[in-house]
Every structure is written in C-alpha cells, then in structure tokens.
Amino acid sequence: MKKLITCLIFISLVQITLAQSLKVKPRKLNELTGSEFFDLISDSTLSLTTREDLIFDAIKKGNVPNFLRKLSTIEHEATIDGKKYKITCFALPDYIAIGSNENYFYIPTTPILAQRIANLLQCSLPTKKMVDLIYQQSEIKLTPTPIPPTKAMTTVPVFKAHSDTVQQQLIPFLAQHDTSKLTAGHKKDIIISTKIYTEKTAKVVIYGWHQQNGKAIQPVYNKHSNTWADYSHGVRLIQNKVIVNGKKTTFQKVVLDPKLHQLLSDEGVITRPYYP
Numbered sequence: 536m537k538k539l540i541t542c543l544i545f546i547s548l549v550q551i552t553l554a555q556s557l558k559v560k561p562r563k564l565n566e567l568t569g570s571e572f573f574d575l576i577s578d579s580t581l582s583l584t585t586r587e588d589l590i591f592d593a594i595k596k597g598n599v600p601n602f603l604r605k606l607s608t609i610e611h612e613a614t615i616d617g618k619k620y621k622i623t624c625f626a627l628p629d630y631i632a633i634g635s636n637e638n639y640f641y642i643p644t645t646p647i648l649a650q651r652i653a654n655l656l657q658c659s660l661p662t663k664k665m666v667d668l669i670y671q672q673s674e675i676k677l678t679p680t681p682i683p684p685t686k687a688m689t690t691v692p693v694f695k696a697h698s699d700t701v702q703q704q705l706i707p708f709l710a711q712h713d714t715s716k717l718t719a720g721h722k723k724d725i726i727i728s729t730k731i732y733t734e735k736t737a738k739v740v741i742y743g744w745h746q747q748n749g750k751a752i753q754p755v756y757n758k759h760s761n762t763w764a765d766y767s768h769g770v771r772l773i774q775n776k777v778i779v780n781g782k783k784t785t786f787q788k789v790v791l792d793p794k795l796h797q798l799l800s801d802e803g804v805i806t807r808p809y810y811p
Contacts, residue, residue: 661724675711677718
C-alpha cells in the first residue's frame with residue numbers, strides 16, 4: 536500500500552509538472568502582428584496610460600506568441616536548518632511579447648502594468664534569486680545588447696529597435712525558441728524586492744542582463760519611479776503555484792515564509808511581494 540501511495544504521488548507530480556501552461560486565451564488569427572501593434576502604439580501623442588491599457592488589452596485577448604504558452608520548469612534545492620528542500624517553479628520561457636511566433640514585439644512596461652499582467656495570468660514577477668536561477672538553467676543564453684542611453688530609451692521606436700536586435704540574435708536558435716526553450720540574457724528583469732517600498736514613493740526595481748560569464752550587468756536598482764519603462768526592461772512571469780518537497784503551495788507564501796523564503800529570495804523575507 537505504501538508503495539502504491541508513493542507511486543500515485545509521483546504520477547500526480549509528473550502530471551502537474553507536464554501540464555503547466557500560461558493561463559491566457561488562444562490567439563485569434565485576425566489579431567495584430569507584432570509590427571502592427573508597434574504601429575498602433577508608436578504614436579508619440581499617446582499617453583503612457585493609454586499605451587499600457589492597449590498592451591494590457593492585447594494580452595488579455597490572448598495576443599501573445601505560442602512560444603510563451605508552455606512554461607519552463609525551474610528547480611532549486613537548499614538545506615535550511617539541517618533539512619533539505621526542493622522547490623519547483625514554472626516560468627515564462629521568455630519575456631512578454633505581443634504578436635505571433637513569426638512576427639512579435641517584446642514590449643517593456645512599467646511595474647504597474649507588469650503587476651496587472653501578473654495578476655491577470657495568475658503569476659508573480661520574479662525575485663533577484665529567481666532571475667539568477669533562470670539564467671543558470673536557460674537553454675538559450677543571449678549576449679546583452681545595450682543601446683547608448685539617451686532620452687529616447689523610453690520611447691516605443693527604441694523598444695522596437697531593441698526587440699528587432701534580439702530577434703536577430705535568436706535566428707540560430709529558432710527551432711528551440713519556437714518550442715519554448717528557456718531563454719535569457721537579453722533583458723533586465725522587473726523584480727519583486729524588499730526595495731520596492733523603501734523610498735518615499737514606490738519605485739521600479741530592476742536586476743539582471745546577465746553576460747555570458749554569468750555576471751549581471753545591472754545590480755539591484757530602485758531609483759527610477761514606478762512609471763519608468765525603457766527598452767532594456769522585460770516582463771518575466773512566474774506561475775503562482777509552486778511545489779516544495781512534493782507539496783503544492785504558492786510563490787507568495789514561500790517568499791513570505793520566515794524559513795522557506797531562502798529558496799527564492801536572497802534579500803530576506805519579502806513582506807509585500809507585489810507592486811502597487
């Protein structure tokens with residue numbers, strides 16, 4: 536009987552692992568391509584709020600590439616107070632984009648919109664430690680391609696220029712990328728952090744852009760306002776449901792736990808794991 540129960544638990548966990556997908560609507564054939572969506576939001580007279588509402592509506596309708604729909608499994612083991620723990624998380628294989636596999640547009644957002652998208656899709660934004668784990672476990676590691684900083688770095692044309700550059704880098708990896716292989720190194724992450732609420736006003740906290748040597752160009756940084764978005768930012772989502780030592784729990788419960796937070800956070804307990 537004990538062996539049977541163990542077997543059933545194992546089968547259940549395998550099914551959970553295999554079944555993870557982004558909770559987003561199917562993409563309709565008549566949805567805008569990435570290029571068409573760029574044309575829609577590139578009007579310089581659009582307010583930031585209007586632009587981000589258009590982005591949110593596109594994702595809500597399911598206008599995201601197929602390669603984003605199958606989540607990647609991220610695993611990590613640690614010994615805490617003498618006990619071994621293993622956590623399994625499920626992450627977007629790449630950063631949020633709009634369009635189809637054949638024509639898509641990586642779209643940076645403010646943390647305000649990133650949190651709205653995460654809530655919509657039953658996900659969280661990653662921690663710094665999660666960003667490191669994702670890079671370490673990624674199958675496609677791209678080299679960062681910075682654009683010299685100017686005032687234009689927060690404009691949609693520069694977003695598109697960087698999106699096009701990254702897609703050129705992906706050409707040798709198209710077969711893997713189109714089948715949802717974990718990809719990293721090409722964007723900084725908007726992260727949840729203990730530093731979101733440490734300033735007088737809420738800030739965006741960014742981290743990452745790992746180089747081929749594994750070191751991040753961008754240390755944890757929280758000096759931009761929470762209405763800031765530039766071409767280098769990406770939105771990577773982590774499914775709320777995670778597994779710790781074979782038991783289902785949530786990403787939020789883990790980062791709030793006095794002990795288990797160590798599995799996902801090297802900043803300590805994150806008491807408010809979200810943006811306002």
